[in-house]
Amino acid sequence: MPDPKGPENTGTAENPAITETTGTSEKPENPEAAGNTGNAGTPGATEAPKDAEPGKPEARQDAVTPAGGQTSENGEPSATTEPAKNAETTEGPRPAGNAEPTQSPEVAESPQPAKSRPQASAGAEEAATVSGRPGRVSLRGRLAHWRSWRGRHPRAALALRWTATTLSALLVLGALLLPNQLQLLRTDQFLRLPGEAIIAAALLLALPRKPRVAVAAVGGTVLGALTVLNLLDMGYAEYLGRSFNPILDWGLLDDAQSYVADSMGEAVAVGAGVGVVLLVVGLFASMALAVVRLSTLLADHRQTATRATLAAGTVWMTCSALGLQYAGEPVAQDRAATALTDKAREVRKTLRDEAAFEKETRVDAFGNTPPAQLLTGLRGKDVIFTFIESYGRVALTDPEIAPGVDRALDTGQQALTKAGYHAKSGWLTSSTFGGGSWLGHSTTMSGLWIDNQQRYRTVMNSDHLSLTKAFGKTGAWDTVGIMPGVQKAWPEQRYYGLDKVYNAFQMGYRGPAFSWSTMPDQYALESFQRLEHGRDRAKPLMAEIILTSSHQPWAPVPEMVDWKDVGDGSVFDSIEKKGQKASDIISDSGKSRVAYGKSVEYSVTALTQWLERYGTDDTVLVFLGDHQPITRVSGNTSVRDVPVSIVAKDPKVLDKIVGWKWTDGLKPAPDAPVWKMNSFRDRFLTAYGSTPHPTK
Numbered sequence: 001m002p003d004p005k006g007p008e009n010t011g012t013a014e015n016p017a018i019t020e021t022t023g024t025s026e027k028p029e030n031p032e033a034a035g036n037t038g039n040a041g042t043p044g045a046t047e048a049p050k051d052a053e054p055g056k057p058e059a060r061q062d063a064v065t066p067a068g069g070q071t072s073e074n075g076e077p078s079a080t081t082e083p084a085k086n087a088e089t090t091e092g093p094r095p096a097g098n099a100e101p102t103q104s105p106e107v108a109e110s111p112q113p114a115k116s117r118p119q120a121s122a123g124a125e126e127a128a129t130v131s132g133r134p135g136r137v138s139l140r141g142r143l144a145h146w147r148s149w150r151g152r153h154p155r156a157a158l159a160l161r162w163t164a165t166t167l168s169a170l171l172v173l174g175a176l177l178l179p180n181q182l183q184l185l186r187t188d189q190f191l192r193l194p195g196e197a198i199i200a201a202a203l204l205l206a207l208p209r210k211p212r213v214a215v216a217a218v219g220g221t222v223l224g225a226l227t228v229l230n231l232l233d234m235g236y237a238e239y240l241g242r243s244f245n246p247i248l249d250w251g252l253l254d255d256a257q258s259y260v261a262d263s264m265g266e267a268v269a270v271g272a273g274v275g276v277v278l279l280v281v282g283l284f285a286s287m288a289l290a291v292v293r294l295s296t297l298l299a300d301h302r303q304t305a306t307r308a309t310l311a312a313g314t315v316w317m318t319c320s321a322l323g324l325q326y327a328g329e330p331v332a333q334d335r336a337a338t339a340l341t342d343k344a345r346e347v348r349k350t351l352r353d354e355a356a357f358e359k360e361t362r363v364d365a366f367g368n369t370p371p372a373q374l375l376t377g378l379r380g381k382d383v384i385f386t387f388i389e390s391y392g393r394v395a396l397t398d399p400e401i402a403p404g405v406d407r408a409l410d411t412g413q414q415a416l417t418k419a420g421y422h423a424k425s426g427w428l429t430s431s432t433f434g435g436g437s438w439l440g441h442s443t444t445m446s447g448l449w450i451d452n453q454q455r456y457r458t459v460m461n462s463d464h465l466s467l468t469k470a471f472g473k474t475g476a477w478d479t480v481g482i483m484p485g486v487q488k489a490w491p492e493q494r495y496y497g498l499d500k501v502y503n504a505f506q507m508g509y510r511g512p513a514f515s516w517s518t519m520p521d522q523y524a525l526e527s528f529q530r531l532e533h534g535r536d537r538a539k540p541l542m543a544e545i546i547l548t549s550s551h552q553p554w555a556p557v558p559e560m561v562d563w564k565d566v567g568d569g570s571v572f573d574s575i576e577k578k579g580q581k582a583s584d585i586i587s588d589s590g591k592s593r594v595a596y597g598k599s600v601e602y603s604v605t606a607l608t609q610w611l612e613r614y615g616t617d618d619t620v621l622v623f624l625g626d627h628q629p630i631t632r633v634s635g636n637t638s639v640r641d642v643p644v645s646i647v648a649k650d651p652k653v654l655d656k657i658v659g660w661k662w663t664d665g666l667k668p669a670p671d672a673p674v675w676k677m678n679s680f681r682d683r684f685l686t687a688y689g690s691t692p693h694p695t696k
């Protein structure tokens with residue numbers, strides 16, 4: 001019998017016994033088994049096409065034949081066709097011995113033609129059904145389609161395989177060599193030999209197939225997680241000057257989204273959130289698939305891969321032993337392993353720190369001081385603690401930023417001196433950098449070093465005496481908070497001992513928000529004057545005020561208006577509309593620096609003008625920054641210093657801090673004393689008449 005795949009065979013899949021040799025059909029030896037290949041109504045007959053030439057095979061008709069039937073000479077379906085029991089088709093005819101009966105005589109004599117339907121091509125009909133239901137593609141069908149495509153396009157398939165393999169290798173090597181600092185994201189950092197890749201290759205080569213795939217998938221997932229941690233480290237170093245803490249910092253991601261919403265709009269925040277989730281999921285999946293693909297490649301070329309792994313290991317050990325370097329760093333790297341080790345060490349340190357810090361909060365030098373022995377040197381004074389957002393040393397020392405801030409301070413100093421005020425200034429080293437303002441606020445007020453969220457929560461739930469609570473404890477002051485940045489419940493009010501707190505919605509503001517800042521500083525200060533400071537009161541006032549106009553992204557920046565025109569804040573509408581948009585400067589370091597300088601100028605001007613306008617003989621103003629601005633403005637620096645000033649009319653107030661050796665005026669000298677921020681509380685309490693009575 002001829003080869004069923006040969007060109008000489010022109011029978012249908014239902015009638016493989018009929019062959020064409022010279023343009024005429026042979027009569028099969030077993031007509032009943034062979035079935036009907038002729039016109040309807042002529043069982044067993046075969047007729048060659050009229051235009052067939054001798055010696056040439058008859059044109060194939062099965063490409064348009066319904067499954068399980070034949071076609072007539074004019075292409076119409078034969079009336080003798082019986083629906084096929086199996087929807088699969090084959091490219092060539094099946095052997096005659098396996099042929100199924102195609103019809104019964106009764107069906108053959110039926111004059112009614114069957115409805116025709118197009119016949120699926122090879123491999124496609126297999127993919128057309130799942131469990132006998134059309135329209136759903138099975139995995140087997142997809143694989144068949146893919147194999148069919150590879151067979152038809154071998155060069156394209158080969159190019160696709162090599163592209164996928166190359167991308168997998170680049171993805172894995174990039175993840176192994178990815179630094180966790182943005183300034184190190186350079187090409188030379190990726191021209192290294194990662195030792196982890198060599199060890200992983202040796203392990204995968206030694207494993208059987210199923211364990212190998214499982215280990216590769218898990219390893220890829222771990223590598224994806226490490227990549228996410230490295231990216232988070234970059235972001236946290238840029239905005240907070242430190243690495244991401246995998247125990248404490250997950251809660252700050254929600255604050256980050258709120259910051260984006262306030263700065264760029266809700267739609268941008270939602271889009272960014274969705275994009276980040278998709279990126280992380282895609283990164284995990286692609287990394288796992290990449291490692292699995294590379295492990296399969298190693299197994300398929302085991303001998304070559306083994307030799308290459310041994311050679312690479314030898315090179316790595318040689319480079320490590322000789323200390324070979326490129327661009328200042330070792331050629332033989334184990335960056336991924338080191339990063340994982342560092343994160344594990346940070347987790348252990350965090351867990352130990354929680355227990356140790358809780359004990360530290362129980363020790364307080366002034367915890368048992370009687371009310372009558374607290375702050376005796378300030379009795380009868382209105383004491384106002386004011387934090388200026390992001391007011392850091394860079395504002396007074398950077399050659400591009402400092403000139404404008406210096407002018408604002410000099411102008412304010414001259415006006416205050418004319419009004420009878422004097423000032424002294426120094427430096428405090430903040431517990432935070434770039435953001436996390438509440439950490440700086442709580443460090444200043446508690447006298448404890450609070451540099452992470454867990455410490456903050458611990459202190460807020462403790463009875464450790466805050467500086468503001470000390471004023472309330474005496475019973476000699478009313479205590480108030482002006483918090484334009486607070487837009488939700490603020491249970492910290494209890495710890496700070498504030499009788500009343502005004503949040504963003506309680507000051508009557510009807511003007512526009514200025515990016516993250518809910519209102520201009522001038523309005524917040526005018527509201528404080530209207531609601532509290534300007535009222536007749538039986539007791540003096542202690543207030544904590546947070547000024548937010550110099551909060552990043554520093555666009556648009558408010559402008560000063562006449563104090564009489566502040567009103568409900570509507571006057572700021574036109575100023576906000578003509579100002580820069582956050583999106584215009586948020587990714588540009590140069591523009592951010594200029595805008596930052598202008599925002600600090602505005603905040604300092606608003607505060608000094610308020611004091612000049614509304615201050616009294618008994619007003620004592622303490623103002624300071626909470627942290628340095630982000631790296632985009634401050635640069636890659638370890639300096640975390642912020643200016644701090646005390647201003648008063650009564651000379652006795654400043655005489656009490658002469659021993660501090662602070663600089664006269666609103667601007668501290670570069671070499672003025674620098675204290676850690678957590679030391680301010682005890683120094684302030686001691687200077688102004690508080691007697692220590694430690695807790696046990």
